[in-house]
Amino acid sequence: MxxxxxxxxxxxxxxxxxxxxxxxxxxxxxxxxxxxxxxxxxxxxxxxxxxxxxxxxxxxxxxxxxxxxxxxxxxxxxxxxxxxxxxxxxxxxxxxxxxxxxxxxxxxxxxxxxxxxxxxxxxxxxxxxxxxxxxxxxxxxxxxxxxxxxxxxxxxxxxxxxxxxxxxxxxxLPEREYAAGMAEVIKYGIIYDAEFFTWLNENKQGIKEKKEALLATMISRCCQIKADIVNQDEKEHGVRALLNLGHTFGHAIEAEQGYGNWLHGEAVGAGMVLAAKLSKMRGDISLTQLQDIVSLIEFFDLPVDGPATMTAETYIQHMKRDKKVLSGTMRFILPIGIGSAVVVSDVSTQELTVLLD
The missing domain is CATH 3.40.50.1970 (Rossmann fold)
Incomplete structure (x- = not known):
């Protein structure tokens, strides 16, 4: 075992x-x-x-x-x-x-x-x-x-x-729930393991079909990455915060739409795309890398856009109550290439307005 x-x-x-x-x-x-x-x-x-x-x-x-x-x-x-x-x-x-x-x-x-x-x-x-x-x-x-x-x-x-x-x-597991789980799987490739991201792309059809051997490999790799990060930072004072890629935007979506109307993984999927778009705006990832992220998330039937009814003001209102806020400053996890990410605290309201409106 x-x-x-x-x-x-x-x-x-x-x-x-x-x-x-x-x-x-x-x-x-x-x-x-x-x-x-x-x-x-x-x-x-x-x-x-x-x-x-x-x-x-x-x-x-x-x-x-x-x-x-x-x-x-x-x-x-x-x-x-x-x-x-x-x-x-x-x-x-x-x-x-x-x-x-x-x-x-x-x-x-x-x-x-x-x-x-x-x-x-x-x-x-x-x-x-x-x-x-x-x-x-x-x-x-x-x-x-x-x-x-x-x-x-x-x-x-x-x-x-x-x-x-x-x-x-x-x-x-219902297909919608399975797809929601794939958002967290893809997250590990974006923030920590470029080879795993490539492996997901190469095996995405078999994963979608729930082929047993692929699932065991995929789940084991995710758990190993999670364990490695938690071993370093149990209570999220440093590297563990990277596991929240897409969650700042995603939690805002869940809170605004009502918990359960958007599944957590669906909100995280859309949130990771928003984080990647913000990273592209700031020059930290290329257009090709952004397209690769969007394409893989989209392949697993996850939303790549937030709710049309949410404005930048609505997102920001919720994000200011996010548990990653420190001293009143919002913090975001943004990819810098595939396989690496950083925590940033200098995202301006103007940037968010351009991104979200």
Whole structure:
């Protein structure tokens, strides 16, 4: 089984990647130190995997409880956070309880934040079932919920005990969700690995068709890049900020349109194009490089333009509340060629107006 390690001293943990992992929970036992497991899932994923996972855990003498919430970004809220905490208190969960996130990015982010806060911290395990969560949100310990005034503004850095990625779960993923995950995949090539960007271009048709061998290679590379970056900068004081390419624009789109109306990956796709266009305006990438970025994003059926109804003023209003703002100054992640990016804080309102209007 391919294994990647997020190396954070006493908070280090493995990422396991394999097809069929959800059919064999033996892999979990070394990570579950107590006898009580609470599985957090949603109404879409639970019917697919919850029963089988529960039966196998119970067969190995684990006491299993479930908490099920509604599906979608609109439920990544403080209300859901309170609901899950209340359920844990009712069960009741103890310090040796392990909470398992079975689902996509919303479930993983919510579960991690709950785990960080319940009894001041209990163990949790990530079992991501969407492409976006497998390549990005399940790794690195960023946990949060959304607020109407900003995405992921309330949360904590809290690392899981392990991440288990079953590539077979992507066969049940709706095409729109799969495409949204590809935005985060493409991001890694733009900011960190030009060879990976080239590989994505060369294999894009097979990836779109979800060929198993390509998916395993692709997901492994993304997780390795994420692990490398998190190993260097766990709490985003430096290089980890590069992982937010496209997110400053993307979060503005999500906040303005309403969480869930644009999927996160769709907003990031459009946001990466805007970041690349801004970089081209500033002379940091060539027209050919911009076209290559737009072409790959477009190939995976992602939007390359923001909502027609959003003005520069609307974007800027939301971006001023972005969590990357420091001392009142907006910061942007911009590509400088393919395979490298920088954080800049000298983007003027005039530049943004030219770009966005």
């Amino acid at each position: 391919p294994t990647i390690t997020v190396d954070l001293d006493d908070r280090s943990y493995p990422i396991y990647i394999e097809t069929g992992i959800l059919k064999n929970t033996g892999f979990l036992f070394s990570e579950i130190r107590g006898q009580h497991v609470v599985i957090l899932s949603n109404v879409t994923v639970a019917p697919l995997y919850l029963e089988g996972l529960t039966q196998q855990l119970e067969a190995h003498k684990k006491n299993v409880d479930h908490i099920i919430i509604e599906d979608g970004e609109s439920f990544k809220t403080l209300d859901s956070f309170e609901f899950v905490l209340s359920k844990l208190l009712e069960i009741p969960a103890a310090r040796d309880t392990v909470i398992v996130a079975l689902g996509g990015g919303v479930i993983g982010d919510l579960c991690g934040f709950v785990a960080a806060c319940y009894l001041r911290g209990i163990d949790f395990i990530q079992i991501p079932t969407t492409l976006l969560s497998q390549v990005d949100s399940s790794v690195g310990g960023k946990t949060a919920v959304n607020h109407p005034l900003g995405k992921n503004m309330i949360g904590a850095f809290y690392q899981p005990q392990a991440v288990y990625i079953d590539t077979h779960s992507l066969t049940t």
